[in-house]
Amino acid sequence: MIDLDETVGIEITSTASWRQLKAVEFPNDNRNIRAAEILERLASQIHLVEGSHIHHRIDAILENEDGVFKFSESLLESLRLVGFSIFPKSLTDFLSDIISEIDKQYEMQHTSNFSGIDLYSELFADAIKIGPKAVELVEGCGRHRAELLLIAAINRQKNSSFITGANGAKRIPRNLFQLIENDIRKTHDINLLDVGAILQTVVKPEKDVDAGRIVAAVSLPWFEIIELLQRNQNAAWEIPPDKWEEIIAGAYKNSGYDEVILTPRSGDYGRDVIAVKKGIGQIRVIDQVKAYKPPNLVKADHVRALIGVLESDGASKAFLTTTSDFAPKLRTDPLLKPWMPSRLELIGRHDLIRRLAEIARTTRENTISR
Structure with a gap:
C-alpha cells in the first residue's frame, strides 16, 4: 500500500x-x-x-x-x-x-444519475446567454473537467438555487456558468499558461559557455507564471521540467546574482542552475530542480547525491528545489542534517512559491523606484 x-x-x-x-x-x-x-x-x-x-x-x-x-x-x-x-x-x-x-x-x-440532463450542454447554453468570453472559458475548460467542477459545485448548493430536471429525478442550478465561474477561470488560467507563457522563453540567454547558457535577463512570462502560481498552486504541476529550470534561473537573476548559468538538459552533472555573486570574494551556488507531481516525493538518496555534486563542484552552497515535497524525516536524517542549512537547503512547493512571489514583488518595487 x-x-x-x-x-x-x-x-x-x-x-x-x-x-x-x-x-x-x-x-x-x-x-x-x-x-x-x-x-x-x-x-x-x-x-x-x-x-x-x-x-x-x-x-x-x-x-x-x-x-x-x-x-x-x-x-x-x-x-x-x-x-x-x-x-x-x-x-x-x-x-x-x-x-x-x-x-x-x-x-x-x-452513472446516469443525471438521466436526461447533459450538464455540459446546459453549461454551454448558459455561457452563450452571458456572452463570447464565457463561451471561450467553457470551451477552454473542456467537457470532462467542466463536468467534474459542476458535480462538486452542485453537491454544495442549497435547494433554493435549483430547478428540477425534466424527469424530476435531479435538480440543477439555475445558472451553471455562474455556479462554477471562479473554478472555470482557474482552469482557463492553466490552459493559457500551457499555450502561452510556457511556450515562450522565460529567460533571455546572452551567450554560451562551457557549463551552459548565461542568462542575460528575465522576460515578461516569468512574472505572469509567478502570478498564476500565487492564484493556483496546482498550476505548478502543469509546467514542464525544462521551464521550471528557466523559472529558477530567472529567480536567481532577479535576486541580484551577477552571473546565472542555465545548464543543458543532459550532461549537467547534477546542476540545473549555477549562480555566482561577485564582490569581496565570490559566492557560487548550484540548484537542482525536481519538477515532481504528488504523490512523488524527493528521497534521501537524491539529497545525498546532490551533496556529492556540491563537493565535486566546490560551490559555496547547494539548493534542491521541488514542486512537490520531501520524504518524511528526510530533514532529520543524521547524515544530511549537518549540511543544513549552511551548505544545503531544501525548498518544497510552498516555500518555492512563497520565495518566487517575494522575488517578483521586490523586483517590481526596485524597477519602479529607479
Missing part, C-alpha cells in the same frame, strides 16, 4: 508550516495559528489511519492517474480550508470527507 506519511502526512505538515508563516505575517488574524494547530494534530494521527479501511480506499483511488489528480487536488483544497471553513475532529474524519467527495465525482461521472 501507499505510504501515508509520504502521500498525506508531508502535505499536512507543509500546510501547517505555511499557516505558521501566515500567522507571523498577519498577527491580528488568529485563524492562521488555529489552522496550524489543527493541522499539526491531524499530522500526529497518521499512525492511527495506517492499515485502516481509509488507507485501503486511498490506495485504491491512487491506482490510476485520474485518481491521483482527484485526490491531490481535493487534499490540497481541503487543507487550505482547515481552520477557516472546516474543522475536522480527526484525520479519519478529514480523509473520509475527501474520499466521499471523490466518490461523488466518480458516481456522477460514470
Whole structure:
C-alpha cells in the first residue's frame, strides 16, 4: 500500500508550516495559528489511519492517474480550508470527507444519475446567454473537467438555487456558468499558461559557455507564471521540467546574482542552475530542480547525491528545489542534517512559491523606484 506519511502526512505538515508563516505575517488574524494547530494534530494521527479501511480506499483511488489528480487536488483544497471553513475532529474524519467527495465525482461521472440532463450542454447554453468570453472559458475548460467542477459545485448548493430536471429525478442550478465561474477561470488560467507563457522563453540567454547558457535577463512570462502560481498552486504541476529550470534561473537573476548559468538538459552533472555573486570574494551556488507531481516525493538518496555534486563542484552552497515535497524525516536524517542549512537547503512547493512571489514583488518595487 501507499505510504501515508509520504502521500498525506508531508502535505499536512507543509500546510501547517505555511499557516505558521501566515500567522507571523498577519498577527491580528488568529485563524492562521488555529489552522496550524489543527493541522499539526491531524499530522500526529497518521499512525492511527495506517492499515485502516481509509488507507485501503486511498490506495485504491491512487491506482490510476485520474485518481491521483482527484485526490491531490481535493487534499490540497481541503487543507487550505482547515481552520477557516472546516474543522475536522480527526484525520479519519478529514480523509473520509475527501474520499466521499471523490466518490461523488466518480458516481456522477460514470452513472446516469443525471438521466436526461447533459450538464455540459446546459453549461454551454448558459455561457452563450452571458456572452463570447464565457463561451471561450467553457470551451477552454473542456467537457470532462467542466463536468467534474459542476458535480462538486452542485453537491454544495442549497435547494433554493435549483430547478428540477425534466424527469424530476435531479435538480440543477439555475445558472451553471455562474455556479462554477471562479473554478472555470482557474482552469482557463492553466490552459493559457500551457499555450502561452510556457511556450515562450522565460529567460533571455546572452551567450554560451562551457557549463551552459548565461542568462542575460528575465522576460515578461516569468512574472505572469509567478502570478498564476500565487492564484493556483496546482498550476505548478502543469509546467514542464525544462521551464521550471528557466523559472529558477530567472529567480536567481532577479535576486541580484551577477552571473546565472542555465545548464543543458543532459550532461549537467547534477546542476540545473549555477549562480555566482561577485564582490569581496565570490559566492557560487548550484540548484537542482525536481519538477515532481504528488504523490512523488524527493528521497534521501537524491539529497545525498546532490551533496556529492556540491563537493565535486566546490560551490559555496547547494539548493534542491521541488514542486512537490520531501520524504518524511528526510530533514532529520543524521547524515544530511549537518549540511543544513549552511551548505544545503531544501525548498518544497510552498516555500518555492512563497520565495518566487517575494522575488517578483521586490523586483517590481526596485524597477519602479529607479
